[in-house]
Amino acid sequence: MKNPTPFFFAAMLMAAIVFSGARNSRAAGEHPDVLFIAIDDLNDWTGVLKGHPQAKTPNLDRLMARGVTFTNAHCAAPACNPSRAALMSGLRPWTTGIYTNGDPAAGVMRETLTLNRHFLANGYRALGGGKIYHGFQAEGRDDTWTEWVGLFPTAGKGVHNLNGLDRDHFDWGPLDAKPADMGDYKLTDWAIGELNKPADQPLFLAVGYVKPHLPWHVPREYFDRFPLDAIELPAFQDDDIDDLPPSALKMANPGGDHAAVLKGDQWQRGVRGYLATISFLDDQIGRLLDGLDRSPRRDKTVVVLWSDHGWHLGEKQHWRKFALWEEATRTVCTIAAPGVTQPDGLCSAPVDYMSVYPTVCELAGLPVPEHVKGPSLVPLLRDPAAAWDGVAVCTHGKGNHAIRDGRHRYIRYANGEEEFYDHQSDPMEYQNLASDPATAELRASLAKWIPAEEAPPTLKKKGKGKGGNQ
Numbered sequence: 102m103k104n105p106t107p108f109f110f111a112a113m114l115m116a117a118i119v120f121s122g123a124r125n126s127r128a129a130g131e132h133p134d135v136l137f138i139a140i141d142d143l144n145d146w147t148g149v150l151k152g153h154p155q156a157k158t159p160n161l162d163r164l165m166a167r168g169v170t171f172t173n174a175h176c177a178a179p180a181c182n183p184s185r186a187a188l189m190s191g192l193r194p195w196t197t198g199i200y201t202n203g204d205p206a207a208g209v210m211r212e213t214l215t216l217n218r219h220f221l222a223n224g225y226r227a228l229g230g231g232k233i234y235h236g237f238q239a240e241g242r243d244d245t246w247t248e249w250v251g252l253f254p255t256a257g258k259g260v261h262n263l264n265g266l267d268r269d270h271f272d273w274g275p276l277d278a279k280p281a282d283m284g285d286y287k288l289t290d291w292a293i294g295e296l297n298k299p300a301d302q303p304l305f306l307a308v309g310y311v312k313p314h315l316p317w318h319v320p321r322e323y324f325d326r327f328p329l330d331a332i333e334l335p336a337f338q339d340d341d342i343d344d345l346p347p348s349a350l351k352m353a354n355p356g357g358d359h360a361a362v363l364k365g366d367q368w369q370r371g372v373r374g375y376l377a378t379i380s381f382l383d384d385q386i387g388r389l390l391d392g393l394d395r396s397p398r399r400d401k402t403v404v405v406l407w408s409d410h411g412w413h414l415g416e417k418q419h420w421r422k423f424a425l426w427e428e429a430t431r432t433v434c435t436i437a438a439p440g441v442t443q444p445d446g447l448c449s450a451p452v453d454y455m456s457v458y459p460t461v462c463e464l465a466g467l468p469v470p471e472h473v474k475g476p477s478l479v480p481l482l483r484d485p486a487a488a489w490d491g492v493a494v495c496t497h498g499k500g501n502h503a504i505r506d507g508r509h510r511y512i513r514y515a516n517g518e519e520e521f522y523d524h525q526s527d528p529m530e531y532q533n534l535a536s537d538p539a540t541a542e543l544r545a546s547l548a549k550w551i552p553a554e555e556a557p558p559t560l561k562k563k564g565k566g567k568g569g570n571q
C-alpha cells in the first residue's frame with residue numbers, strides 16, 4: 102500500500118469495530134478466562150532467562166514454568182508508549198506512526214479495535230488496572246473496558262534524588278514503607294478480588310504492573326535482600342562502543358546517564374536498585390499466582406505475561422531502553438494455556454509482540470480481526486520446537502529497525518548505517534560485523550523485513566523532543 106495514513110486505518114478499523122460489535126455475548130465456560138499481565142521495564146533479569154546471576158524471581162520462574170516461555174521474544178518498539186500501542190492494537194509503529202514516547206497514541210487507539218475492545222465486543226467482562234497503555238485517556242473510555250480502575254496510589258510519592266545524581270526519576274533507594282503501601286501491591290489485591298468474583302461472562306483481566314519502572318523506590322526489605330558489596334555489574338566491555346556507527350552512538354549517549362552514574366559511583370547501587378525492584382515485583386506476581394490458584398478460575402484461565410521492552414544497565418555505556426540492541430529489545434514473554442501448553446516449555450524461536458494479539462484471540466476462541474497481521478504463536482505453544490520461519494522486528498523512531506532471527510541481529514538506521522551481530526559466538530553483541538563482507542548476504546536477507554514505506558510520526562506537541570523520558 103502506498104502512503105498509509107492513520108486516517109486510512111481509522112476508517113478501516115472503525116469498520117472492523119462495527120462488524121465485531123454485532124456479535125452476541127457468550128455464555129461463561131464457552132471461552133476461557135484470560136489473565137493478561139503487563140510488566141513495565143522488566144528485562145531478562147529473571148531466573149529463567151538468566152540475564153543477571155543475582156536476579157531473584159522465584160515467582161516469575163514459577164509462572165514461566167507453567168507453560169511456554171519465549172527466550173527470544175522482542176518488543177515491537179523499545180519504549181513504553183509505542184511498544185504497548187503496537188501490542189494492544191496489533192499494528193506496527195510504521196503503520197500507526199506511534200514510534201516513540203513523544204508520539205501521541207490516543208488518536209489512533211481511539212479509532213482502533215484494540216485487544217481489550219475486541220474482548221469486550223465479544224462478550225467478555227474486560228477489566229483493566231495499573232498500566233496497560235502508556236498514560237493516555239483512551240484506555241479509560243467507557244467503551245473500551247467493562248471497567249478500568251487505573252493506577253493505585255503508591256508510597257514514595259514526593260521522594261526524589263536518593264542516589265544524589267539529580268536526574269529526575271532516574272533514581273534509586275529504599276523507602277521506609279510497607280509492601281502493602283505500594284501501588285502494585287494494591288493492584289494485586291484488586292486483581293485477586295476480581296478473580297474470585299462470580300460472573301456470567303468470561304473474564305479478560307488486564308493487570309499492568311508499574312515496577313520495575315523507575316524510580317527504583319521500594320521498601321527497604323527488598324534492598325536488604327541484595328547486600329551492596331556483593332553486587333555484580335552486568336557483563337560489559339570498556340571499548341564496546343568503539344565499533345558503533347554514529348547513529349548508534351547517539352542512541353547509546355555515553356555522556357548522559359552512564360557518565361553521571363560513573364561520576365556518582367552509582368553503578369553497583371543502580372544494579373542493586375533494579376534487582377530490589379524486580380524482587381518486589383516478583384513478590385506481587387507470587388501473590389497474584391496464589392490468588393489465581395485459590396480462585397474458582399484456577400484450571401480454566403489462560404495466563405499471558407509480557408514485559409514491554411528490555412533495559413540497559415551500562416552495557417554499551419547505555420542505560421534505560423530507547424535502543425535497538427538485545428538488552429533493550431528482549432523481553433519476558435510467557436503463556437500458559439490449559440489444554441494447549443505443557444509445563445516447562447522453552448521456545449527459542451524469534452518472535453515479537455505483533456504475535457500477542459492473534460495468539461490471545463486464538464486461545465480464547467475469538468476471531469482475529471482483519472487488521473491484525475502478526476502470526477499466531479499457538480503452533481509454538483503446542484510444540485515449542487515446531488518450525489518457525491518468522492523473525493522479530495523492533496523499530497525505534499521512523500527508519501530505525503532491528504531484525505532478530507534465531508542467531509543474528511541486524512540493525513539498520515534511517516541513514517543506512519548498520520550493525521550486525523552473531524549471537525552464536527557473541528551473545529553480548531560486542532563485535533559489530535556489519536563492515537565484514539562475509540556478512541553481506543545475511544544482512545541483505547534480513548533487510549528484506551524492513552518496510553519500504555513508513556507512516557509519518559503522529560503529531561507531536563510543539564517543543565516536545567523525540568523519545569520522551571519515561
Ligand SMILES: [Ca+2]
Nearest residue numbers: 141142181409
Ligand atoms: Ca516500559
Ligand SMILES: [Ca+2]
Nearest residue numbers: 341344531532
Ligand atoms: Ca562493540
